[in-house]
Amino acid sequence: MRLAEIFERVVGPDAPLRFTAYDGSSAGDPNSDVALHVRTPVAVNYLAQSPNGLGLTRAYVSGHLELEGDMYTALRHMADFAFAEGINVSARDLARIVRSVGWVKFVNRVAPPPEEMTRGRLVARGWRHSKQRDAEAIHHHYDVSNAFYELVLGPSMTYTCAVFDDGDGSPDRVGRADGALESAQFRKYELVSRKLGLEPGMRLLDVGCGWGGMVMHAAREHGVRVLGVTLSKEQAEWAGKRIAQEGLSELAEVRHMDYRDVPDGSYDRISSIGLTEHIGSRNLDAYFASLYSKLVPGGRLLNHCITRPRNNLRPMDTGGVINRYVFPDGELEGPGRIQTAMNDAGFEIRHQENLREHYALTLRHWGANLDRHWDEAVAEVGEGTARVWRLYMAGSVLGFERDVVQLHQILGTRLDDTASHMPLRPEF
Template sequence: MALASIFEKIVGPQANIAFMAYDGSKAGPDGADLALEVKSPIAVAYLAQAPGELGLARAYISGHIDVHGDMYTLLDRMWNITTNDLTTAEKVAAVRSLGLKPLMMRVPAPPQEIRQSTLAKLGSRHAKQRDAEAIHHHYDVSNRFYEWVLGPSMAYTCAVFPTKKSSLEEAQYAKFDLVARKLGLKPGMRLLDVGCGWGGMVMHAAKHYGVKALGVTLSKQQAEWAQKAIVDAGLEDLAEVRFMDYRDVVESDFDAVSSIGLTEHIGKRNLPSYFAFLYSKLKPGGRLLNHCITRPTGTEKTFNKGGFINRYVFPDGELESVGYLVRQMEDLGFEIRHEENLREHYAETLRHWCANLDANWADAVQEVGMGTARVWALYMAGCIVGFERNKVQLHQVLGVKLDSEGHSGVPLRPSIDWP
């Protein structure tokens, strides 16, 4: 069987994708708006040794497969293989089609891939040193690269779009302001923002609400960028970002805690201690806003250690359902006062990030290399599909630490806009 036809069989002929291979073979419909070009035998070896999502990702990241056309559209059409991966029977059939020779080739994984054996040397899952390395792997790529992808807000979490026509900057402002209003921030209050990234929430709270805000991050590059931005904005009397593990924060009696995009890195086993720690940092009547990606139900696998996302993007990342997270919060003393799903907003956020990466592609490749740029193009486009198809969700949960008499301090009927 011609090589292009084998790839068509693996991806699926119903995908309406053309295939071209280095042996001169072609497959798929004529005039297709999308094409996969298999450029070398190494691409075949990658797929033979890891049929499905991981093998295709390795071949693309290493440059042995090229994509002609829009990445998002390609992944949307390849949904079953890029998100659900192949069944065992399909993988066996793929290897048989490709033959034994590609199985014998020694092809190292692209250098952007992080192995579980590397992480294991740093301790058990979510030990402090191991968490630091996992965060470093993803967030310490390059501040300049993130500036091109994220835009001026440097917010690497789901935005909230007031309208479909809202810009990314307007939507990121709306997200931070929604969090601030849910937390009931007022001048003179103290805010702890765990996993603060480049300090967006910290600076928003200080600038627009007169709050004394402390942010902590395990990324040294993020902390350095954020501290400079705070000084440049003249907010150093109110805002601070530290390079440290949230578990090492010694201050307490905060009026509010925000966790925007950190819970995904905590791990199921550590969720009770995570929420207990945040609870301990609040004064009575204080509020926690937990903003994170979740699974749509409690029936899916928590994480796939061998998959593309875990190996290339978020090492040791774990997602739970919102119901599970709410139960953990309740069992540790929080009263849940509000919850909402922003799934569609994250798909829209990712579209803007993908467009930014495309617009700055040449600079991005020069800054971080072709392989890393391809990891980002693949992962962000795939995530759009995931959020659109309800493979993953984004939830904000507001919890309150009641005072000794059971008072929450939450308005009797706050409006949906949280004025």
């Protein structure tokens, strides 16, 4: 049995993409603008070991499987047929596959690509969401290369959802180097600033500050004294240099430290933009209690994070593609779970907003940046890591578009006795 026959048995004869394989066989739509090419038997090994998205990812990242054409389009087509849910092959067909490929080649276990975060590497660093293990997880994803992130994220160096208006958010502007993404990131920081009600002289704590985008925005645009903290040493070093270059050192600072080590009780405002995903479900209550304790009475917290569309979904697969290749130990919760944890920590919830479509647009811009700078990116981090990013960002666009994931901003206040110090009708 040739591989094209296997492909047709698994997904049917009408798959909306071209399929080719190293054995010379082909299937699918010969006129499709996207193609799946099995380059070597190792790809079959990966799929035999993990007949699902993980096997496909391993084969693609390692270069034994090629997805030709626009990655988003390819994934969208694949999500619409059986490959997306796993490869279901009868025992009879399995025997024919084994005879065709060769028993030794079929059962031979191939090590995952080096870009995969193995469970052993994490366990060696301690319990899930201990300080040491969190630091290792953050190092895996964020200490890739600042130069690489500059290629993908653009001048803003902001790795969180932007906020687009109808003009900047139009599909025909995606991929154009015209500043639309930078404008949208500025708009996001300004939205956070307005929700927090930043005023000159206030003290802001930005937890999980990344490369300091919110830190510098608050200092430059609102005259706020800001401390940003990050577990990524490379981010902290980059942010420190940029803060000095922009002449903001008297107001802004970024430290390489865990948010849990920040002293309590001295901040007027706190922003948490893209950190809650790394906290873990069991730690949410303690996380928000910790942030509450760092605020003065009358202070505000703006929590911005990726969420799941419902609160009653079963726990996420901690051994899936995203956890192994992108965000080790990452966990997503429904917006109600986040809001309840904030509320139970003492915060009065004042506003909630879903920016799901905005994140799909943001990811499209990042993916276009990567494609435009592909050769430079590969030279900087290697082809395997660049492939991880191309696959992860295109898949994430699909996830946000199809409501698999969402993005919520939730604003809470620490009451001053019973006073919220909020305007009756906020302008934001």
